[in-house]
Amino acid sequence: MTASPQPFTFYAAKNPRAPKVLTVGGNREVVFDDYLASNESVAFLIIQNDTIQYEKYFNGYEQSSVVASFSMAKSVTSMLIGCAIADGLIKSVDEPITNYLPELKDNGLDNVTILHLLQMTSGIEFNESYVNPFGDAASFYYGRHLRKYMANMKPEVPPGQRYQYTSGNTQLLGGVLEKALKGKTITQYLQEKIWTPLQMEYDASWSLDKSKDGLEKTFCCLNARARDFAKLGRLYLNEGNWNGQQLVPAEWVKESTKVDTSQGSASHYQYQWWLPSQEGDYMAQGILGQYVYVNPAKNLIIVRLGKDYGKASWQTIFRTLAKNY
Incomplete structure:
Protein backbone atom coordinates (compact mmCIF):
# COMPACT_ATOMS: atom_id res chain seq x y z
CA MET A 1 0.00 0.00 0.00
CA GLU A 62 11.85 5.51 15.56
CA GLN A 63 8.67 6.99 14.12
CA SER A 64 9.38 5.62 10.63
CA SER A 65 10.27 2.08 11.76
CA VAL A 66 8.17 -0.72 10.28
CA VAL A 67 6.63 -3.16 12.74
CA ALA A 68 4.75 -6.35 11.88
CA SER A 69 1.19 -6.33 13.17
CA PHE A 70 1.02 -10.08 13.68
CA SER A 71 -2.60 -10.85 14.69
CA MET A 72 -3.69 -7.21 14.80
CA ALA A 73 -4.24 -7.90 11.10
CA LYS A 74 -7.21 -10.06 12.07
CA SER A 75 -9.07 -6.89 13.07
CA VAL A 76 -8.21 -5.33 9.70
CA THR A 77 -9.51 -8.41 7.92
CA SER A 78 -12.76 -7.95 9.81
CA MET A 79 -12.91 -4.32 8.64
CA LEU A 80 -12.64 -5.46 5.04
CA ILE A 81 -15.37 -8.09 5.46
CA GLY A 82 -17.62 -5.28 6.72
CA CYS A 83 -16.70 -3.17 3.70
CA ALA A 84 -17.35 -6.07 1.33
CA ILE A 85 -20.83 -6.58 2.79
CA ALA A 86 -21.55 -2.85 2.43
CA ASP A 87 -20.34 -3.03 -1.18
CA GLY A 88 -22.65 -5.96 -1.92
CA LEU A 89 -19.75 -8.32 -2.60
CA ILE A 90 -20.77 -10.52 0.34
CA LYS A 91 -24.46 -10.91 1.19
CA SER A 92 -24.27 -11.27 4.98
CA VAL A 93 -22.39 -12.87 7.86
CA ASP A 94 -24.95 -15.68 7.82
CA GLU A 95 -23.78 -16.99 4.45
CA PRO A 96 -22.08 -20.39 4.45
CA ILE A 97 -18.40 -20.05 3.62
CA THR A 98 -18.88 -22.75 0.98
CA ASN A 99 -20.71 -20.15 -1.13
CA TYR A 100 -17.21 -18.78 -1.74
CA LEU A 101 -15.05 -21.82 -1.02
CA PRO A 102 -17.11 -24.70 -2.49
CA GLU A 103 -14.17 -27.08 -2.23
CA LEU A 104 -14.80 -27.21 1.53
CA LYS A 105 -18.18 -28.90 1.07
CA ASP A 106 -16.47 -32.26 0.67
CA ASN A 107 -14.71 -31.67 4.01
CA GLY A 108 -17.96 -31.36 5.94
CA LEU A 109 -17.88 -27.59 6.41
CA ASP A 110 -21.27 -26.87 4.80
CA ASN A 111 -22.72 -25.41 7.99
CA VAL A 112 -19.86 -23.05 8.81
CA THR A 113 -20.83 -19.43 8.22
CA ILE A 114 -18.85 -16.22 7.93
CA LEU A 115 -20.17 -15.34 11.40
CA HIS A 116 -18.62 -18.49 12.83
CA LEU A 117 -15.24 -17.47 11.43
CA LEU A 118 -15.57 -13.93 12.74
CA GLN A 119 -16.41 -15.14 16.24
CA MET A 120 -13.93 -18.05 16.28
CA THR A 121 -16.76 -20.55 16.75
CA SER A 122 -16.34 -22.53 13.52
CA GLY A 123 -15.28 -25.75 15.26
CA ILE A 124 -12.61 -26.25 12.60
CA GLU A 125 -9.62 -28.35 13.61
CA PHE A 126 -6.50 -26.20 13.85
CA ASN A 127 -3.32 -26.38 15.92
CA GLU A 128 -2.55 -22.80 17.01
CA SER A 129 0.75 -23.65 18.72
CA TYR A 130 3.50 -21.13 17.95
CA VAL A 131 6.27 -23.40 19.22
CA ASN A 132 5.34 -26.60 17.38
CA PRO A 133 7.16 -26.48 14.01
CA PHE A 134 4.69 -29.05 12.64
CA GLY A 135 1.56 -27.25 13.83
CA ASP A 136 -0.95 -25.55 11.57
CA ALA A 137 0.01 -22.05 12.70
CA ALA A 138 3.61 -22.67 11.65
CA SER A 139 2.52 -24.03 8.27
CA PHE A 140 0.32 -21.01 7.65
CA TYR A 141 3.00 -18.56 8.76
CA TYR A 142 6.02 -20.07 7.01
CA GLY A 143 4.38 -22.10 4.24
CA ARG A 144 3.87 -21.06 0.63
CA HIS A 145 0.60 -22.82 -0.15
CA LEU A 146 -2.17 -21.19 1.89
CA ARG A 147 -4.91 -22.08 -0.56
CA LYS A 148 -3.90 -25.74 -0.38
CA TYR A 149 -3.79 -25.70 3.41
CA MET A 150 -7.20 -24.07 3.56
CA ALA A 151 -8.68 -26.64 1.18
CA ASN A 152 -7.63 -29.40 3.58
CA MET A 153 -9.30 -27.95 6.68
CA LYS A 154 -11.85 -30.14 8.43
CA PRO A 155 -14.32 -29.85 11.31
CA GLU A 156 -13.46 -30.98 14.82
CA VAL A 157 -16.79 -30.09 16.46
CA PRO A 158 -20.01 -28.67 14.99
CA PRO A 159 -19.99 -24.89 14.47
CA GLY A 160 -21.43 -22.59 17.09
CA GLN A 161 -20.68 -24.87 20.03
CA ARG A 162 -17.39 -23.48 21.27
CA TYR A 163 -15.10 -20.49 21.04
CA GLN A 164 -11.55 -21.41 20.09
CA TYR A 165 -9.10 -18.77 18.91
CA THR A 166 -7.31 -20.02 15.80
CA SER A 167 -5.62 -18.26 12.91
CA GLY A 168 -7.25 -20.72 10.54
CA ASN A 169 -10.58 -18.95 10.97
CA THR A 170 -9.16 -15.61 9.85
CA GLN A 171 -7.29 -17.09 6.93
CA LEU A 172 -10.54 -18.63 5.75
CA LEU A 173 -12.08 -15.15 5.99
CA GLY A 174 -9.27 -14.09 3.70
CA GLY A 175 -10.20 -16.88 1.31
CA VAL A 176 -13.83 -15.77 1.32
CA LEU A 177 -12.79 -12.16 0.74
CA GLU A 178 -10.46 -13.08 -2.11
CA LYS A 179 -13.26 -14.91 -3.93
CA ALA A 180 -15.74 -12.10 -3.27
CA LEU A 181 -13.36 -9.52 -4.75
CA LYS A 182 -13.32 -11.41 -8.08
CA GLY A 183 -9.83 -10.58 -9.27
CA LYS A 184 -8.94 -7.61 -7.10
CA THR A 185 -6.37 -8.48 -4.46
CA ILE A 186 -7.00 -8.02 -0.75
CA THR A 187 -4.11 -5.56 -0.65
CA GLN A 188 -5.71 -3.50 -3.42
CA TYR A 189 -9.01 -3.53 -1.57
CA LEU A 190 -7.33 -2.40 1.65
CA GLN A 191 -5.64 0.42 -0.25
CA GLU A 192 -8.94 1.52 -1.76
CA LYS A 193 -11.22 1.19 1.27
CA ILE A 194 -8.89 2.06 4.16
CA TRP A 195 -5.30 3.09 3.42
CA THR A 196 -6.01 5.89 0.95
CA PRO A 197 -9.07 7.36 2.72
CA LEU A 198 -7.27 7.32 6.09
CA GLN A 199 -4.51 9.45 4.54
CA MET A 200 -1.80 7.18 5.90
CA GLU A 201 1.61 8.75 6.49
CA TYR A 202 3.66 5.78 5.28
CA ASP A 203 3.67 2.96 2.78
CA ALA A 204 2.77 -0.45 4.16
CA SER A 205 2.58 -4.05 3.01
CA TRP A 206 0.68 -7.23 3.70
CA SER A 207 2.84 -10.35 3.66
CA LEU A 208 1.94 -12.99 1.05
CA ASP A 209 2.50 -16.72 1.13
CA LYS A 210 4.50 -16.45 -2.12
CA SER A 211 5.53 -13.77 -4.58
CA LYS A 212 3.68 -15.05 -7.67
CA ASP A 213 -0.11 -15.24 -7.31
CA GLY A 214 0.33 -15.02 -3.56
CA LEU A 215 -2.45 -14.78 -1.00
CA GLU A 216 -2.35 -12.31 1.86
CA LYS A 217 -1.76 -13.85 5.27
CA THR A 218 -4.94 -12.31 6.57
CA PHE A 219 -4.43 -13.84 10.01
CA CYS A 220 -1.27 -11.80 10.48
CA CYS A 221 1.51 -9.75 9.02
CA LEU A 222 0.39 -6.27 8.08
CA ASN A 223 3.63 -4.28 8.11
CA ALA A 224 3.22 -0.62 9.04
CA ARG A 225 4.16 2.18 11.43
CA ALA A 226 2.78 3.08 14.84
CA ARG A 227 1.03 6.30 13.76
CA ASP A 228 -0.79 4.55 10.94
CA PHE A 229 -1.86 1.71 13.24
CA ALA A 230 -3.30 4.45 15.47
CA LYS A 231 -5.45 5.68 12.58
CA LEU A 232 -7.12 2.28 12.37
CA GLY A 233 -8.11 2.80 15.99
CA ARG A 234 -9.37 6.31 15.23
CA LEU A 235 -11.54 4.95 12.42
CA TYR A 236 -13.35 2.63 14.82
CA LEU A 237 -13.39 5.20 17.62
CA ASN A 238 -15.45 7.33 15.22
CA GLU A 239 -17.75 4.42 14.35
CA GLY A 240 -16.23 3.82 10.93
CA ASN A 241 -16.41 7.47 9.91
CA TRP A 242 -13.33 9.33 8.76
CA ASN A 243 -13.71 13.11 8.68
CA GLY A 244 -17.26 12.87 7.36
CA GLN A 245 -16.80 9.86 5.07
CA GLN A 246 -18.37 6.59 6.22
CA LEU A 247 -15.72 4.00 5.33
CA VAL A 248 -16.93 1.09 7.45
CA PRO A 249 -20.64 0.83 8.34
CA ALA A 250 -21.32 2.14 11.85
CA GLU A 251 -23.45 -0.93 12.58
CA TRP A 252 -20.53 -3.17 11.64
CA VAL A 253 -18.26 -1.37 14.09
CA LYS A 254 -20.92 -1.74 16.78
CA GLU A 255 -21.42 -5.46 16.12
CA SER A 256 -17.67 -6.00 15.99
CA THR A 257 -16.91 -4.50 19.38
CA LYS A 258 -19.87 -5.26 21.64
CA VAL A 259 -20.04 -7.96 24.29
CA ASP A 260 -22.44 -10.57 22.93
CA THR A 261 -22.48 -14.30 23.65
CA SER A 262 -25.87 -15.00 22.06
CA GLN A 263 -24.35 -16.88 19.10
CA GLY A 264 -21.95 -18.93 21.21
CA SER A 265 -19.05 -16.47 21.04
CA ALA A 266 -16.87 -15.52 24.00
CA SER A 267 -17.58 -12.42 26.07
CA HIS A 268 -14.01 -11.21 25.48
CA TYR A 269 -13.96 -11.58 21.69
CA GLN A 270 -16.21 -10.40 18.88
CA TYR A 271 -15.64 -10.12 15.10
CA GLN A 272 -11.84 -10.38 15.41
CA TRP A 273 -11.56 -7.71 18.14
CA TRP A 274 -10.63 -8.35 21.78
CA LEU A 275 -12.86 -6.94 24.53
CA PRO A 276 -10.78 -6.45 27.70
CA SER A 277 -13.81 -5.47 29.79
CA GLN A 278 -17.57 -5.06 29.56
CA GLU A 279 -17.25 -1.28 29.65
CA GLY A 280 -17.05 -0.60 25.92
CA ASP A 281 -13.31 -0.65 25.29
CA TYR A 282 -11.77 -2.95 22.70
CA MET A 283 -8.47 -3.68 20.99
CA ALA A 284 -6.61 -5.30 18.16
CA GLN A 285 -3.92 -7.61 19.51
CA GLY A 286 -0.94 -9.46 18.07
CA ILE A 287 1.60 -11.86 19.48
CA LEU A 288 4.69 -10.37 21.15
CA GLY A 289 2.56 -7.52 22.45
CA GLN A 290 1.24 -5.54 19.49
CA TYR A 291 -1.85 -3.54 20.47
CA VAL A 292 -4.23 -0.87 19.28
CA TYR A 293 -6.43 -0.14 22.30
CA VAL A 294 -9.55 2.02 21.95
CA ASN A 295 -11.56 3.49 24.81
CA PRO A 296 -14.59 5.35 23.37
CA ALA A 297 -15.69 6.72 26.75
CA LYS A 298 -12.39 8.59 27.03
CA ASN A 299 -12.01 9.26 23.28
CA LEU A 300 -8.66 7.55 23.71
CA ILE A 301 -6.35 5.44 21.54
CA ILE A 302 -3.24 3.67 22.80
CA VAL A 303 -0.76 1.93 20.50
CA ARG A 304 1.89 -0.36 21.97
CA PHE A 318 -4.08 0.43 29.15
CA ARG A 319 -7.12 0.48 31.40
CA THR A 320 -5.16 2.10 34.21
Whole structure:
Protein backbone atom coordinates (compact mmCIF):
# COMPACT_ATOMS: atom_id res chain seq x y z
CA MET A 1 0.00 0.00 0.00
CA THR A 2 1.14 3.52 -0.71
CA ALA A 3 1.07 6.54 1.59
CA SER A 4 -1.09 9.58 1.01
CA PRO A 5 0.48 12.65 -0.62
CA GLN A 6 -1.52 14.66 1.93
CA PRO A 7 -1.29 12.57 5.11
CA PHE A 8 -3.53 13.06 8.10
CA THR A 9 -1.54 13.85 11.22
CA PHE A 10 -2.67 13.96 14.82
CA TYR A 11 -2.28 17.20 16.73
CA ALA A 12 0.70 17.48 19.07
CA ALA A 13 -0.29 18.55 22.58
CA LYS A 14 1.20 21.88 23.65
CA ASN A 15 1.17 20.71 27.24
CA PRO A 16 1.07 16.92 26.96
CA ARG A 17 -0.51 14.95 29.75
CA ALA A 18 2.18 12.30 29.58
CA PRO A 19 2.50 9.79 32.41
CA LYS A 20 5.68 10.15 34.43
CA VAL A 21 5.35 7.12 36.65
CA LEU A 22 3.37 3.90 36.63
CA THR A 23 2.23 1.93 39.64
CA VAL A 24 2.87 -1.80 39.24
CA GLY A 25 2.68 -4.78 41.54
CA GLY A 26 0.09 -3.09 43.74
CA ASN A 27 2.08 -0.16 45.08
CA ARG A 28 5.52 0.03 43.42
CA GLU A 29 6.09 3.15 41.35
CA VAL A 30 8.35 2.96 38.30
CA VAL A 31 9.43 5.58 35.76
CA PHE A 32 7.05 5.16 32.83
CA ASP A 33 9.65 5.51 30.06
CA ASP A 34 12.00 3.09 31.78
CA TYR A 35 9.23 0.57 32.29
CA LEU A 36 8.28 0.61 28.62
CA ALA A 37 11.88 0.22 27.46
CA SER A 38 12.72 -2.54 29.93
CA ASN A 39 9.61 -4.49 28.91
CA GLU A 40 10.59 -4.86 25.26
CA SER A 41 8.50 -1.99 23.87
CA VAL A 42 9.53 -0.37 20.59
CA ALA A 43 6.70 2.19 20.29
CA PHE A 44 4.07 3.65 22.60
CA LEU A 45 1.47 6.29 21.71
CA ILE A 46 -1.34 7.81 23.75
CA ILE A 47 -3.82 9.84 21.71
CA GLN A 48 -6.86 11.61 23.13
CA ASN A 49 -9.22 13.88 21.23
CA ASP A 50 -7.01 13.53 18.14
CA THR A 51 -4.08 14.92 20.13
CA ILE A 52 -0.87 13.04 20.87
CA GLN A 53 -0.29 13.14 24.60
CA TYR A 54 2.62 10.69 24.54
CA GLU A 55 4.78 9.29 21.73
CA LYS A 56 8.08 7.57 22.28
CA TYR A 57 10.16 4.91 20.57
CA PHE A 58 12.61 2.53 22.19
CA ASN A 59 15.32 -0.02 21.56
CA GLY A 60 16.57 1.52 18.32
CA TYR A 61 13.16 2.15 16.77
CA GLU A 62 11.85 5.51 15.56
CA GLN A 63 8.67 6.99 14.12
CA SER A 64 9.38 5.62 10.63
CA SER A 65 10.27 2.08 11.76
CA VAL A 66 8.17 -0.72 10.28
CA VAL A 67 6.63 -3.16 12.74
CA ALA A 68 4.75 -6.35 11.88
CA SER A 69 1.19 -6.33 13.17
CA PHE A 70 1.02 -10.08 13.68
CA SER A 71 -2.60 -10.85 14.69
CA MET A 72 -3.69 -7.21 14.80
CA ALA A 73 -4.24 -7.90 11.10
CA LYS A 74 -7.21 -10.06 12.07
CA SER A 75 -9.07 -6.89 13.07
CA VAL A 76 -8.21 -5.33 9.70
CA THR A 77 -9.51 -8.41 7.92
CA SER A 78 -12.76 -7.95 9.81
CA MET A 79 -12.91 -4.32 8.64
CA LEU A 80 -12.64 -5.46 5.04
CA ILE A 81 -15.37 -8.09 5.46
CA GLY A 82 -17.62 -5.28 6.72
CA CYS A 83 -16.70 -3.17 3.70
CA ALA A 84 -17.35 -6.07 1.33
CA ILE A 85 -20.83 -6.58 2.79
CA ALA A 86 -21.55 -2.85 2.43
CA ASP A 87 -20.34 -3.03 -1.18
CA GLY A 88 -22.65 -5.96 -1.92
CA LEU A 89 -19.75 -8.32 -2.60
CA ILE A 90 -20.77 -10.52 0.34
CA LYS A 91 -24.46 -10.91 1.19
CA SER A 92 -24.27 -11.27 4.98
CA VAL A 93 -22.39 -12.87 7.86
CA ASP A 94 -24.95 -15.68 7.82
CA GLU A 95 -23.78 -16.99 4.45
CA PRO A 96 -22.08 -20.39 4.45
CA ILE A 97 -18.40 -20.05 3.62
CA THR A 98 -18.88 -22.75 0.98
CA ASN A 99 -20.71 -20.15 -1.13
CA TYR A 100 -17.21 -18.78 -1.74
CA LEU A 101 -15.05 -21.82 -1.02
CA PRO A 102 -17.11 -24.70 -2.49
CA GLU A 103 -14.17 -27.08 -2.23
CA LEU A 104 -14.80 -27.21 1.53
CA LYS A 105 -18.18 -28.90 1.07
CA ASP A 106 -16.47 -32.26 0.67
CA ASN A 107 -14.71 -31.67 4.01
CA GLY A 108 -17.96 -31.36 5.94
CA LEU A 109 -17.88 -27.59 6.41
CA ASP A 110 -21.27 -26.87 4.80
CA ASN A 111 -22.72 -25.41 7.99
CA VAL A 112 -19.86 -23.05 8.81
CA THR A 113 -20.83 -19.43 8.22
CA ILE A 114 -18.85 -16.22 7.93
CA LEU A 115 -20.17 -15.34 11.40
CA HIS A 116 -18.62 -18.49 12.83
CA LEU A 117 -15.24 -17.47 11.43
CA LEU A 118 -15.57 -13.93 12.74
CA GLN A 119 -16.41 -15.14 16.24
CA MET A 120 -13.93 -18.05 16.28
CA THR A 121 -16.76 -20.55 16.75
CA SER A 122 -16.34 -22.53 13.52
CA GLY A 123 -15.28 -25.75 15.26
CA ILE A 124 -12.61 -26.25 12.60
CA GLU A 125 -9.62 -28.35 13.61
CA PHE A 126 -6.50 -26.20 13.85
CA ASN A 127 -3.32 -26.38 15.92
CA GLU A 128 -2.55 -22.80 17.01
CA SER A 129 0.75 -23.65 18.72
CA TYR A 130 3.50 -21.13 17.95
CA VAL A 131 6.27 -23.40 19.22
CA ASN A 132 5.34 -26.60 17.38
CA PRO A 133 7.16 -26.48 14.01
CA PHE A 134 4.69 -29.05 12.64
CA GLY A 135 1.56 -27.25 13.83
CA ASP A 136 -0.95 -25.55 11.57
CA ALA A 137 0.01 -22.05 12.70
CA ALA A 138 3.61 -22.67 11.65
CA SER A 139 2.52 -24.03 8.27
CA PHE A 140 0.32 -21.01 7.65
CA TYR A 141 3.00 -18.56 8.76
CA TYR A 142 6.02 -20.07 7.01
CA GLY A 143 4.38 -22.10 4.24
CA ARG A 144 3.87 -21.06 0.63
CA HIS A 145 0.60 -22.82 -0.15
CA LEU A 146 -2.17 -21.19 1.89
CA ARG A 147 -4.91 -22.08 -0.56
CA LYS A 148 -3.90 -25.74 -0.38
CA TYR A 149 -3.79 -25.70 3.41
CA MET A 150 -7.20 -24.07 3.56
CA ALA A 151 -8.68 -26.64 1.18
CA ASN A 152 -7.63 -29.40 3.58
CA MET A 153 -9.30 -27.95 6.68
CA LYS A 154 -11.85 -30.14 8.43
CA PRO A 155 -14.32 -29.85 11.31
CA GLU A 156 -13.46 -30.98 14.82
CA VAL A 157 -16.79 -30.09 16.46
CA PRO A 158 -20.01 -28.67 14.99
CA PRO A 159 -19.99 -24.89 14.47
CA GLY A 160 -21.43 -22.59 17.09
CA GLN A 161 -20.68 -24.87 20.03
CA ARG A 162 -17.39 -23.48 21.27
CA TYR A 163 -15.10 -20.49 21.04
CA GLN A 164 -11.55 -21.41 20.09
CA TYR A 165 -9.10 -18.77 18.91
CA THR A 166 -7.31 -20.02 15.80
CA SER A 167 -5.62 -18.26 12.91
CA GLY A 168 -7.25 -20.72 10.54
CA ASN A 169 -10.58 -18.95 10.97
CA THR A 170 -9.16 -15.61 9.85
CA GLN A 171 -7.29 -17.09 6.93
CA LEU A 172 -10.54 -18.63 5.75
CA LEU A 173 -12.08 -15.15 5.99
CA GLY A 174 -9.27 -14.09 3.70
CA GLY A 175 -10.20 -16.88 1.31
CA VAL A 176 -13.83 -15.77 1.32
CA LEU A 177 -12.79 -12.16 0.74
CA GLU A 178 -10.46 -13.08 -2.11
CA LYS A 179 -13.26 -14.91 -3.93
CA ALA A 180 -15.74 -12.10 -3.27
CA LEU A 181 -13.36 -9.52 -4.75
CA LYS A 182 -13.32 -11.41 -8.08
CA GLY A 183 -9.83 -10.58 -9.27
CA LYS A 184 -8.94 -7.61 -7.10
CA THR A 185 -6.37 -8.48 -4.46
CA ILE A 186 -7.00 -8.02 -0.75
CA THR A 187 -4.11 -5.56 -0.65
CA GLN A 188 -5.71 -3.50 -3.42
CA TYR A 189 -9.01 -3.53 -1.57
CA LEU A 190 -7.33 -2.40 1.65
CA GLN A 191 -5.64 0.42 -0.25
CA GLU A 192 -8.94 1.52 -1.76
CA LYS A 193 -11.22 1.19 1.27
CA ILE A 194 -8.89 2.06 4.16
CA TRP A 195 -5.30 3.09 3.42
CA THR A 196 -6.01 5.89 0.95
CA PRO A 197 -9.07 7.36 2.72
CA LEU A 198 -7.27 7.32 6.09
CA GLN A 199 -4.51 9.45 4.54
CA MET A 200 -1.80 7.18 5.90
CA GLU A 201 1.61 8.75 6.49
CA TYR A 202 3.66 5.78 5.28
CA ASP A 203 3.67 2.96 2.78
CA ALA A 204 2.77 -0.45 4.16
CA SER A 205 2.58 -4.05 3.01
CA TRP A 206 0.68 -7.23 3.70
CA SER A 207 2.84 -10.35 3.66
CA LEU A 208 1.94 -12.99 1.05
CA ASP A 209 2.50 -16.72 1.13
CA LYS A 210 4.50 -16.45 -2.12
CA SER A 211 5.53 -13.77 -4.58
CA LYS A 212 3.68 -15.05 -7.67
CA ASP A 213 -0.11 -15.24 -7.31
CA GLY A 214 0.33 -15.02 -3.56
CA LEU A 215 -2.45 -14.78 -1.00
CA GLU A 216 -2.35 -12.31 1.86
CA LYS A 217 -1.76 -13.85 5.27
CA THR A 218 -4.94 -12.31 6.57
CA PHE A 219 -4.43 -13.84 10.01
CA CYS A 220 -1.27 -11.80 10.48
CA CYS A 221 1.51 -9.75 9.02
CA LEU A 222 0.39 -6.27 8.08
CA ASN A 223 3.63 -4.28 8.11
CA ALA A 224 3.22 -0.62 9.04
CA ARG A 225 4.16 2.18 11.43
CA ALA A 226 2.78 3.08 14.84
CA ARG A 227 1.03 6.30 13.76
CA ASP A 228 -0.79 4.55 10.94
CA PHE A 229 -1.86 1.71 13.24
CA ALA A 230 -3.30 4.45 15.47
CA LYS A 231 -5.45 5.68 12.58
CA LEU A 232 -7.12 2.28 12.37
CA GLY A 233 -8.11 2.80 15.99
CA ARG A 234 -9.37 6.31 15.23
CA LEU A 235 -11.54 4.95 12.42
CA TYR A 236 -13.35 2.63 14.82
CA LEU A 237 -13.39 5.20 17.62
CA ASN A 238 -15.45 7.33 15.22
CA GLU A 239 -17.75 4.42 14.35
CA GLY A 240 -16.23 3.82 10.93
CA ASN A 241 -16.41 7.47 9.91
CA TRP A 242 -13.33 9.33 8.76
CA ASN A 243 -13.71 13.11 8.68
CA GLY A 244 -17.26 12.87 7.36
CA GLN A 245 -16.80 9.86 5.07
CA GLN A 246 -18.37 6.59 6.22
CA LEU A 247 -15.72 4.00 5.33
CA VAL A 248 -16.93 1.09 7.45
CA PRO A 249 -20.64 0.83 8.34
CA ALA A 250 -21.32 2.14 11.85
CA GLU A 251 -23.45 -0.93 12.58
CA TRP A 252 -20.53 -3.17 11.64
CA VAL A 253 -18.26 -1.37 14.09
CA LYS A 254 -20.92 -1.74 16.78
CA GLU A 255 -21.42 -5.46 16.12
CA SER A 256 -17.67 -6.00 15.99
CA THR A 257 -16.91 -4.50 19.38
CA LYS A 258 -19.87 -5.26 21.64
CA VAL A 259 -20.04 -7.96 24.29
CA ASP A 260 -22.44 -10.57 22.93
CA THR A 261 -22.48 -14.30 23.65
CA SER A 262 -25.87 -15.00 22.06
CA GLN A 263 -24.35 -16.88 19.10
CA GLY A 264 -21.95 -18.93 21.21
CA SER A 265 -19.05 -16.47 21.04
CA ALA A 266 -16.87 -15.52 24.00
CA SER A 267 -17.58 -12.42 26.07
CA HIS A 268 -14.01 -11.21 25.48
CA TYR A 269 -13.96 -11.58 21.69
CA GLN A 270 -16.21 -10.40 18.88
CA TYR A 271 -15.64 -10.12 15.10
CA GLN A 272 -11.84 -10.38 15.41
CA TRP A 273 -11.56 -7.71 18.14
CA TRP A 274 -10.63 -8.35 21.78
CA LEU A 275 -12.86 -6.94 24.53
CA PRO A 276 -10.78 -6.45 27.70
CA SER A 277 -13.81 -5.47 29.79
CA GLN A 278 -17.57 -5.06 29.56
CA GLU A 279 -17.25 -1.28 29.65
CA GLY A 280 -17.05 -0.60 25.92
CA ASP A 281 -13.31 -0.65 25.29
CA TYR A 282 -11.77 -2.95 22.70
CA MET A 283 -8.47 -3.68 20.99
CA ALA A 284 -6.61 -5.30 18.16
CA GLN A 285 -3.92 -7.61 19.51
CA GLY A 286 -0.94 -9.46 18.07
CA ILE A 287 1.60 -11.86 19.48
CA LEU A 288 4.69 -10.37 21.15
CA GLY A 289 2.56 -7.52 22.45
CA GLN A 290 1.24 -5.54 19.49
CA TYR A 291 -1.85 -3.54 20.47
CA VAL A 292 -4.23 -0.87 19.28
CA TYR A 293 -6.43 -0.14 22.30
CA VAL A 294 -9.55 2.02 21.95
CA ASN A 295 -11.56 3.49 24.81
CA PRO A 296 -14.59 5.35 23.37
CA ALA A 297 -15.69 6.72 26.75
CA LYS A 298 -12.39 8.59 27.03
CA ASN A 299 -12.01 9.26 23.28
CA LEU A 300 -8.66 7.55 23.71
CA ILE A 301 -6.35 5.44 21.54
CA ILE A 302 -3.24 3.67 22.80
CA VAL A 303 -0.76 1.93 20.50
CA ARG A 304 1.89 -0.36 21.97
CA LEU A 305 4.31 -2.23 19.71
CA GLY A 306 7.04 -4.48 20.98
CA LYS A 307 9.65 -7.16 20.47
CA ASP A 308 7.91 -9.18 23.18
CA TYR A 309 5.40 -8.77 25.99
CA GLY A 310 8.08 -8.35 28.63
CA LYS A 311 6.69 -8.90 32.11
CA ALA A 312 3.89 -6.38 31.66
CA SER A 313 0.14 -6.94 31.77
CA TRP A 314 -0.61 -4.55 28.94
CA GLN A 315 -4.39 -4.76 29.12
CA THR A 316 -4.24 -3.71 32.77
CA ILE A 317 -1.84 -0.89 31.94
CA PHE A 318 -4.08 0.43 29.15
CA ARG A 319 -7.12 0.48 31.40
CA THR A 320 -5.16 2.10 34.21
CA LEU A 321 -3.88 4.81 31.89
CA ALA A 322 -7.39 5.38 30.53
CA LYS A 323 -8.72 6.07 34.02
CA ASN A 324 -6.22 8.93 34.36
CA TYR A 325 -7.35 10.70 31.19
